[in-house]
Structure formats: C-alpha cells, structure tokens
Amino acid sequence: MLEIALHLKQHFLENNSLLKIKPFFLIVFFILLPFVGQSQTATLKGIILNKSNLPIANVNIKTSSNGTTSNDNGFYLIKIPANTNIIVEFTHLSFKKITATFNLKNGESFEFNPVLDSQIEQIETIVITSTERNRVEGVTTIKPEIIRTIKGAQPGIENLLKTLPGVNISNELSTQYSVRGGNFDENLVYVNEIEVYRPFLIRSGQQEGLSFVNTDLVQNVDFSAGGFQAKYGDKLSSVLDITYKNPIKFGVSADLSLLGGSISTEAISKDSKFSGIIGLRYRDNSLLVEAKETETNYKPKFADIQTYLTYKFSDKLHVSFLGNASINSYNYQPESRQTNFGTLTDPLALLVYYDGQEKDKYQTYFGAFKANYFLNDAITLKLIASQYHTTEEEYFDILAQYRLGEVNSNIGDENLGEVEFSEGIGSQLNHARNDLDALITNVEHKGSYNYEDHLLEWSVKYTHEDIRDRIVEWEVIDSAGFSINPPNIDKFNEQPYQAYQGPLVPFQNIRATNNTKIDRLQAYGQWSKRDYIGNHEVFYNAGIRMHNWTVSGKDITSKSQTVFSPRAQFAIKPDWDKDILFRLSGGLYYQPPFYRELRNKEGVVNPEVKAQKSVHIVLGNEYSFKMWERPFKLVSEAYYKNIQDVNPYTINNVRIRYEANNVAKAYAYGLDLRLNGEFVPGTESWFSFGYLKTEENINHQGYISRPTDQRLKFGILFQDYMPNIPDVKMYLNLVYNTGVPGGSPSYANPYDYQERLPDYKRADFGLSYVIVNKDKTYSGWKQKFKELSLGFEIFNMFDVQNSITNTWVRDVYSKRQYSIPNYLTPRVFNIRVGMQF
Template identity: 70%
Template sequence: MKRSYLTVLIGLFFSLLSFSQSAIVRGVILNEAHQPIEGVNITTNTGEGTSTNSNGFYELKIPYGIEVTVVFSHVSHERVEQKFLLKNGQEIEYNPVMLMDVEQIATVVINTNTRQSVDGVTSISPQMIRTIKGAQPGVENILKTLPGVNISNELSTQYSVRGGNFDENLVYVNDIEVYRPFLIRSGNQEGLSFVNTDLVQNVDFSAGGFQARYGDKLSSVLDITYRNPVDFGIRADLSLLGGSLAAETVSKDGKFSGIAGVRYRDNSLLLNSLETEGNVEPVFADAQTFLTYRFSSKFHLNFLGTISSNKYNFQPENRQTNFGTIDDPVALLVFYDGQEKDQYQTYFGAFKANYFLNDQVTLKLLASAYQTTEQEYFDILAQYRLGEVNTSIGDENLGDVEFSEGIGSQLTHARNDLDAFIINVEHRGDYKIDDESTLEWSAKYTHEDIRDRLVEYEVIDSAGFSIRPPLVSGNNPQPYEAFSGPLTAYQNIRVTNRVQINRFQAFLQYSKQTEWNGHEVFYNAGVRSHSWVVSGDTFSTGDSQTIISPRGQFAIKPNWDKDMLFRVAAGLYYQPPFYRELRDSSGTIQPNVKAQKSFHVVLGNEYSFEIWERPFKLVTEAYYKGMTDVNPYTLENVRIRYSANNDAVAYAYGLDLRINGEFVPGTESWFSFGYLKTEENIDDRGYIARPTDQRLKFGALFQDYVPNMPDLKMYLNLVYNTGVPGGSPSYADPYDYQLRLRDYRRADLGISYQLINPEKTYNAQWKTAFRELSIGFEIYNMFNNQNSITNTWVRDVYSKAQYAIPNYLTPRVFNLRMSARF
C-alpha cells in the first residue's frame, strides 16, 4: 500500500476525530496442557461479548468506570468469572487457565498499561524493547528517543532528564529501588543495563512531576515490572556483541512461577572501532531471577535476585585524532605504555511479601540488600605530539603530524577500591476507600555502609618541564629561570573513607477520580518525609537533617467531542546526598551537605484522535524547575565529581512534544522534540550553562514492514542532540570554559526476517520446535557521524594555550542477530 507520510503528519495536527471511550481486556486462554483453546465464549453483565480465535486469543471492549463481570465459558471446560474495574483507555492482559476438573487454578493477570495518562507517565511496550536492540540494548535505548531524555553516548546506559545528571534518576523493579556501581568513569566500562528486557512485563517512565509515592530524586522515575509467567518457555538472543537466554515456568497448580535470565556481552566489536588502538577485553555478564509463590489467594511471596560481573581490561597503544578546519588541520598523535584493569562485582537480592487483607486493603513488606565490590587500577604513560597535518595529496607522509606545536607526556595512576553494602526494609500499603478513592502509604529504613580508598595522581610534562598544579602556592618561572622547588604532581588524591548513612523515609498519598459538571476529574496529593544522618571513622558525625516534600497532580478530561486531557503537577522535590555527593574533588567527605531542592511544575496536554481508523496521540508538556542548595559538579564521560558545598542556585525550563501512533498499520512509531535551557549560578558569580544543558533534541522511532511480506520488518532509531558544554581542564575555572561539544547525530537501522511467526502454522518438523525465530542485521551509526563525548586538554608549547581535543565515539558498525523462542 502506498503511504503518504506527509499526509499523516499534517493530519496528526489538524484532524479532529473522536476517540472511543472504553477500556480493553485482551489475552490468551490456555488449557491445563498449556495449549490455546478455540471457541471460548466471553460475555459480560453489560452486554458485550466475543470469542477466542484458533490461537486462543481474544480482545474485549468493556465500559470504563464501573465494575464489569466477565464470564469465560466452554463446553468442555470449567467456567471462569473475573471482575474488572478499569479507567478510560486502560488496557490489561488477562490470561486464565481453564481446567477440565471442577477446581480452577489461580489465574495470572498481566497489566500492560497500569499507569494512566493522567499520571503523566509514558508506557513503553516490552515487545518493542525486545525487538529494537541498538548498540546498547535495553530500556535506555528506547528512552533516548523520548523528549527531555538525553543520551549522547551509545556506549552508556546512563541518561539525563530535563537538565538533571545521571544521579538524579530513580529506577524501580517491582517496587524495589535498584542501584548502580559507583566508580565507573566511562561508558566503555559500564556493560549491561540492570534491567533484563527478557524478563520485563511493564515499563513506565515519568520525566518529572511524579507522585509522592516515588522516592526523593530531582529528575525522573523508571518503574519496571518483571512478569509472572503463565506457561513454560525459553527465549534466546545471539549477536556479535553477545547473547542472552531466559527461561520461565509455572507449576501445575499455578502456585509457583519463576523466570530467570543470563546475559553475556563483549563490547570488542564497538571498542575496537574507536580511535585509540590497543588490546581491549570488555566482558560483562549477569544472571537474574524473579520467583513467585502463592501460598494462598491472600498471601504471595516474591524474590528478585541478580549477580553481575563487569571486567574491563585495556592496553592502549596509540591514537591519532584529527580536528581543526580544512584550512588549518591539526592532529594529536599519542603513544601509550601501560594498562588499565577495572572490575565491578554486584549482588542484589530482595523479598517482597504481598498480603491481600480484603478487596480494599493490600499490605506489602519489602526487604532488599545490595553489595558492590569495585576496583579501578591503571598506570598509563601517554606521550603526545600536537601539530599540523600533512595534507599534500600524493605525498608519502600524507596524514602524518608535522611542525609540532606541542609535545609532552602524561602519567596517570590509580588504585581505587570501593565496597558498598546497602540494606532496605519497607512497609507499603494501599486502601481502596471506594471505587473512586485510594489511600497509599509507606515507611522505609535504609542503611548504607561504604568503604572507599581513593588513590590517584597525574604527572604532566610539557616540552621538558613538569607542570605544577595551579592550586599549589609559589611562582614557577620556568623556562626562563631555573626552579628549585620540589616536583609536585598535577593531581594527587590519597584518601580512605568509611561512611555510614542511616535514612528514614515515609509517604502518604491520596488519589481520587470523580466527575465535575460532566467532566472527568483526577487528582492526587501526597507528602514525603526523609531524615538522614552521616557518620564515619575519619570525620565528625554530621547533623541530623530532615526534609518534607509535598507534591500534587490534577487532571481533567473534558466532556468534549475531541478526546483531550489536561493536567498539572507541582511540588517540592529534594535529593538528599548519596555517597558520591558527599565526597568533594579532593576525596574528603563533607557530612553536612544539604539536600538539593527543586520546585517543579509541569503543564501537560494529551490529544487522542484517529486517522485512517488508526489511533494517534499528541503529548505536550511544558516544565519549569527552580533549584536551590545546588551541589555543583563536573562531568567527564559518565563520571561525576561534586564540589560538596551547596553553593549554587539553578533553573531549568523547556518544552517537550511527542506524537505517536500507527504510522504503519499494526506498528507503533513516534517522533519527539524537546527544548531545554538549564543554567547555574555558583557563589553569585553569574549564570553559566550546566554540564547537561541540552538545548534542542529530536528523536524518532519508526517501524515498518514490507506490505506483501509482513515477516520482513525494519526499525529506524534517530537521535539529534545539540552539543552540551565540553567541560574544562582539571582545576580550571568552569566560568572560563564554556565551549560546547559538537552536535550528537546518530541513526541506527535494524532489518529482520521472521522465519517462524507464532500466528502461523508450519508443517516442517524443525519449525514446530520453535514458537518464534528471526534473523537480521543492524547498522549502528548508519551515516558514520563523528560524535564526541568529552575533550582531552593538551597544552600548546608556543602560545601556552590549551587545545580541546575531542574524544570521538563509535563510527559505523555492523552487527548480526538471531532471536528464538521455544
């Protein structure tokens, strides 16, 4: 079918079509042998009805806002009844197992859209996450196409949201907060995302203005739910970058279910394409499991566990980076000696007990423990030449560095070790007051025990003279006069810290859905409290600090012909300091660092409509954040180092737009645009751009297939970000270095062919062993754009100026992939 995408885009903004006001229940009905049942009659007490197809699949539209009883009946199976009370537009997946016997086993309900648009939450399809991999596969690969989310490093799973940094994002898996390693300096060392996409059931993301039931961070919430299986199955994925294997099962009586996955990744394919040549061994692996046992209909127990091992060994040999202009080409040529050995071992385990007291009250008890053991060791001598490049075509020395303007060497050394142990105990509960009102609460205790040894030094030699750090007193008259003072490393940090932090957190939140003059109204109001105290062996115990964080949301869905929703969210958001925020640039712990404070207001609108009888949605959000007690930091690749003194104020404001829908029938795609401005004023010296000042952002995620061959599919992942500030040399004044990195432009393309489609029947014997099987290839950075993540600063011996040498990211890379499900 010929498609006019221009027509679609114009129609998305100007068509004013009605939107069906209902809720949807869909799923697959299986028998006790876990085979689909065809011809199951599905009826409701409100008059709706349907039946399952040959694959046992059904989809049923039901009224929203009232309790609906759905009856599943079949001539040879026991009747099943289930009650639903859904909101407008809500979609859930319900998969009952129908038995021949009188007794019915427990059913499993999978919510595919548990958050409504009234909460300002974006729900992402797990199937999309598993299909669209990218250079760094995972949830983050999809997040980077959303407005307000900045990921300008394909080697990293870190992301910044609306001007915040990497430490300002909350991540939950099944209501349990998860943590990341502390010492990682670059995306090369990161390895795998914590979230195993093979285990995912729901993915919800909020870019700001989130509710009080979430924790105390300044920027965003990523809320992941791992699924409870309904059948036995195995999923495998294999590519040139590694592979994954996941298995799931459920007991015959339905009381026990479990899912587990292992992943292995070797980033050599990506890292060997970088400018720095050498021997690199980046090996990352992890194992995760999520288990559920239903002791009764009232009491369920869950366990979430993970073990991960990240090892990064690197022996650099040489590097040449060409920069400058065509008329004035400049190059940096570096020869290395030495090596780097990094290792990050993490262990995480959590129990979650759910007690359903009655239809109105649910009580939960959560306990988790996280331990990370990290080491960062390197000794690298870099000898460099900075000069003009030979551009004479036909010259045998074409591309060589000539007429050196700078020459010198740099020795870097590190022996950094960190051992962190974090435990959490939390009680959560919710009380459904009536069909329209809910009360939620929580009380949580956290203990953090961190042992850290930081040993780093850097010696710089330029043109034969050892460069002294600018913060060391005394004038150095070299090279015009001899200097008899002692040699001093340009940077030298030696410190050992033992820190304990005890935290007490609680929240109370009330939510209500009602009507006002025929319009649907949703609102919630909540308040959080957070108290903490910092103690340690090498410093005096800090003061006990407490913050109170009120938050609220209001949304209205007018009774118009057009399906529109308006919402506003506002509140105080605090970020009590974590360990890294307590440690200043010299490694010293400052126990009285205050919580960073932000007043956040978000105005949003959602317009749902149809074109060509297919759903589309336009989401618009404007936001403002005013921040005080800001803890300034420097950002180098993914390493953040704080000043630990709360001596700045800041602000961030912007506009996010996203339009998504079925641009191609049966597939979901979206286009997003974001504008952001964020600045900070350090010690009343005036406002400058923050390290994450990402002014313009464009992202697109587009899916398509060949009309006459629907098993041949493709995806296109596009990201364009304007450049962020490029940082400054060590000990330099950031007010003197406000240059920006070049714009980040990247396009990833994936093409796959589904050899075995679960909706088809095959006669070949080898095909019957699979439920799904697909092969394909991916092109990362399809247009081979030169993107940079940081700058290396090199001194010019003649002018005494410092050059910002860009550190480039990966060029064009090809990858092969195969996925199967048994």
C-alpha cells in the same frame, strides 16, 4: 485454619533451604501465616486479544460481586468465589460482549484468553467513563515488545528512552541518561517496586557493560520525566518503573549477536502457585571499542544472572524474590591513537603512544524479598526487604607520550595526513588504586486502601548504607620534558624559559580513606480520587514524603537532617467530542545526598551537605485522535524547576565529581512534544522534540549553563515492514542533540570555559527477517521454534564523529591549550539471531 498454619510452619522449618533466610524474614513470614486460607477463592487471569492477536486495553471484566479492567498489555486478573458457578462478562465499547461460566477449586489459578470481535453496530457518540492511570499521572508506557525488537549499540530500555522528549543520552556506550537538566544521579529506577542501584566507580561508558534491567524479563515499563507522585522516592528528575513478568506458561528465548547474547527461561507449576523467570546475559563491547581511533588490546567480560520468583501460598499471600548477580571485568591496554582536528587551512593532529594498562572489576549482588498480603478487596499490605552489595576495583597505570603538530594537507603527496612539524611534545602518567565496598540494606512496609473512588497509599522505609572507600589517584604531566605544576600553585612554572626551583608535585593528587555510614528513615502518605465536575471527569492526587538521614563514620562528626516533600496532581478530561486530557502536577522535591554527593574532588566526605531542593511545575496535555483510521496520540508538556541548595559538579564522560557543598542555585524550563501512533499499520512509531534551558549561579558569580544544558533534542523511532513480505521488518532509531557544555579541563573554573561540545547526531538502522512466526504452522526443523528471526544492524549509519569529552594539550612554545575531541564509535555492523522455544 490455625492447624493448617501450624502444619505449614512445621513443613518449612524442616526444609533446610529455609535456614538460609534471615531470622527477620522468618518472623514476618510466621506472623502472616495464620491469615492464610481464610477465604475460599480462585484466580482467573489471561490476555484479551482482538482478531489480529493484538492485546486490548481497558476491557471491563466483572462478576456479580466484583470487577476489574485489562491493562495496556491486555492482561487481567480477577478473584472469583471457588466451588460454585460464576458468570464472568468481558465488555468493551468497541467489541462484542463475551460471557463465560467458571467453577474453580479453592486456590486454583486458571488461564482464559478470550478473543473479542468488533462491534457490528455503529455508535454515533462514545462516552468514555474511565481514565487510564498512566494518562492522569503523566506516565509514558513503553511496550515490552518494542524494547525487545529495537536493539542498539547499548541494547535495553535506555536505548528507547533516548528517543523520548526530555531524555538525553549522548554516549552510545553508556546506559546513563539525564532528564530535563538533571544529571545521571537524579533518576529513580524501580523493579517490581524495589529500588535498584548502580556501581560507583565507573568513569567511562565502555566500562559499564550491562544495564541492570534485563529486557527479556520485562512485562511493563512506565517512565515519568517529572512531577511524579509522593509514592516515588526523593530524586529531582525522573522515575523508571519496571515490572518483571509473572509467567503464565513455559517458554525459552535467546538472542545472539556479535556484541554478546542472552537467554531466558520462564515457567509455572501445574497448580499455578509457583512461577519464575531467569535470565543470563553476556556482553562484549570489543566490536565497538576496537572501531574507535585508539588502538587497544581490549578484553572485557560483562555478565549477569537475574531471577524473579513468586510463590502463592494462598490467594491472600504472595511472596516474591528478585535476585541479581553481576560480574564485570574490564582489561584495557591502549597502544596508540591519532586524532585529526583543526580546520582545512590549519589542520592539526595529536599522536599518542601508550604504555601500561587498566584493570577494573565491578561485582554487584542484589537480593530482595517481597510479600503481598491481600487482607480483603480493599486493603493490600506489602513488606519489602532488600540488600545490595558492590565491591569495585579500579587499577591503572598508563603512560601517554604525545606529539602535537601540523598535518601535511597536500593532496597527492606521499606523506599526506602525517605530522610534519611538532608544536608540542610531552607525556602524561596516570595512576590509580581505587577500592570501594558498599553494603545497602532496605526494609519497607507499604500499604493501600481502596474505598469506592478513593485510594489511600502509605509507606515506611528504613535504609542503612555502609560504604568503605579508598582513593589513591594521581597524575603527572610534562611538556617538552618539564613537569607542569597543578593550577592551584600560585607560581606556575615557565620552563623551559626560566628555571623552576620549587618542588616537583603531581598535577593532580587525591589520597583519602573513608568509612561512611548513612541511616535513612523515609515515609509517605498519599490520597487519590476520581470524580466528576459536571460531565467532566477529574482526577486528584495529593501526598507528602518525609526523609530523615544521619551521616556518621570514622573521623566524621555525625550530622542529622530532615526534609518534607509535598506533591500534588490534578487532571481533567472534558466532556468534549475530542479525546483531550489536561494535567497539572508539581510540588517541592528534595534529593538528600548519596555517598557520591558527600565526597568532594579531594575525596573528603562532608556530612554537612544539604538536600538539593526543587520547586517543580508541569503542565501537560494529551490529545488522542485517529488519522488514516489508525490511533495516534500527541503529548505535550511544559515544565519549570526552581532549584536551591545546588551541589555543583563536573562531568567527565560518565563520571560525576561533586563540590560537596550547597553554594549554587539553578533553574530549568522547557517544552516536550511527542507524537506516537501507527504511521505504518500494525506498528508503533513516534517523533519527539524537546527544548531545554538550564543555568546555575555558583557563589553569586552569575548564571552560566549547567553541564546538562542540552538545548534542543529530536528523536525518532520508526518501524516498518515490506508490504508484500511482512516478515521483513525494519527500524530506525535516530537522535539529534545539541552540544552540552563540557569542553573545559576538569580542574578549571567553569566560568572560564563555556565551550560546547559538537552536536550529537546518530542513526541506528536494523533489518530483520522472521523465519518462524508463532502464528503459523511449520514442518521439519522449523517446528522446534515458536519464533526465529535473523537480523542485520548498522550502528551510526552515517558514520558521524560524535565526541563526549575533550583532551587538553599544552603547546610549550605558544602556551596555548588545544581541546582535542575524544570521539565515540564510528559506523559498526552487527548480526543478530533471535529465537523462542
């Protein structure tokens, strides 16, 4: 074995492409190589289906020496001894048993996709002796087929998350979401156990472009809205855990629409050692932005390429690479805008004429290596190393000249809808030259030890964040030709009635240059166990996280802090006739500050900012039942958060600005309900309801609603098809959210402005016709495709005028301030073509 390892070392040293890998990876790689090939095993894998070609979960696969179960997608993988006849059994309580014999070579990976038939015998009492992991952990699983089928104005996983209870998205141009009273920065996102990051400077949804997660590459999606285990990182709100595919065959898929397109390719080598998938995407939001009330010249270019590659050196050592390169270019030249508001008896309008432009660029590059070493059947060791680099530019000079006036409301008048009397005339000049360069490096070791019903998991992770940031941003406002001073100047000018003799200064002015470094050391350990109390099945989980971080940099006094986060879960499935599970989880959750949380509104970095902490308790219940002879599930969760050392912030569109101090405390509580199942045979749909109340107390001024206090939420995802033409399918994605606070100027004290934005109501409808189905045979040009579909979509089907923020305009005569809503997209039509080869 030593000779084999030395031979492999020499082979890879002679390969020039390996020289591109950092020495650190070479050292780890060579340390692991001597262990290669110690066992003579082969791999058996595949997808277990029923007669309707639907995947079957929880099928028991066992040999004389080991066993496993299929996951929610029907996929299984099991190691068997090589070069000998091995009998494998596939059993499930609802299906007939299948037995097959295999004799595979050492290192061989063989795909076997059995089809199970229904049991003939009727079983009066079914006792389930295994509990699905996601049920006991409080994790919601979304099938990748639904993600790729249900599109939207901003397609992707986030488009479906907004229909789940507790998740709020009130901006169809954005992929950012808030969960149970948290903000956008409080959500963890993992891809194959690798934490991913977002750009920093984006301030509006239409600048975002693409979500990091490429849905064409997704194999599994898990989401937790709170009470998650210690193995997940230090955030206060949620975890989105994505698994990318390990392909088992060659395939090509493409999707084209008026909003852009994507193409992906997956393949596997003949010996099944190397597999990979690669995806390219292009996004153009012109169709959506040009439908808004602001007339613009808009030239966006959002594109990225992602790949996930895996090489199996042996059954024991698997090495993977996740790579992403994203280039977003946003050129925006507003021309004019007219917004009508007010009441029927007192209609008003804001007319704005623009001059200038905005040019933004966001370039992000991400690469990660992951090595899995299966020491034996009980111990798995992992090494993950990743690096994220983003360079961002935000340049704009935009002059806006406005008229605020009364609107002609006389029906039949030729000047109907035009401004006849101007109550206010003014202008506003916005300037920015913001640059940011961030480099984030991670190295992590993870491991697990599985002994009988006990599972031990641990990790040690080091992170280095190097962020260089320059902010030059100012705003000048005048009304009727007179400059308006900022609110922090005691003597507010009274022009034109009284002459102002003080200096003329910008209304807002931020100038700062920061070179900040943050070093983090994180570790966790957790224990899980399945057991029985009498005939009742139970699940335990307990763990603790440690997080130490040090903030340093130019003109910054170094500051180091450490926190410990204990967490626990308990679930019980009573031995009842009905399939009911109860779950209790919670703990002490911390969120050590990221760079954006350290920088205040003036651009100054405060290294003294503490980690926000929350005592989190979640009580859940899952009830699985059959209705109309089809499976359904009702999931209910009640939660409470007591949050201390809160870092107050304001939200403008998707831009968050922190106070960079810990002068507040807060709480959040609510109830989430979700009913999902086959309301239509063969399709999954769900209905969601959420109630939330979250308030904060800043500097002991009393409790007020937090910016994310979205009190009520309803979500529906419904799928159907024509009974006589099943190839014609439809979906309805409907969301209703009550309005959040946010109608106040960014400079104002939030205690003086508690006006809520209007309720958010949106329905997206899609209709598709499957021209080619992979389950049928065709002749002629159709046989070139595995699947081919043509779709038609209506975004914002009822043409509701939703708004995300307000523009505040002063009437120079009455001294009143008017809140002018900034409306989101109206009704938009889209055409889509999907294909697989």
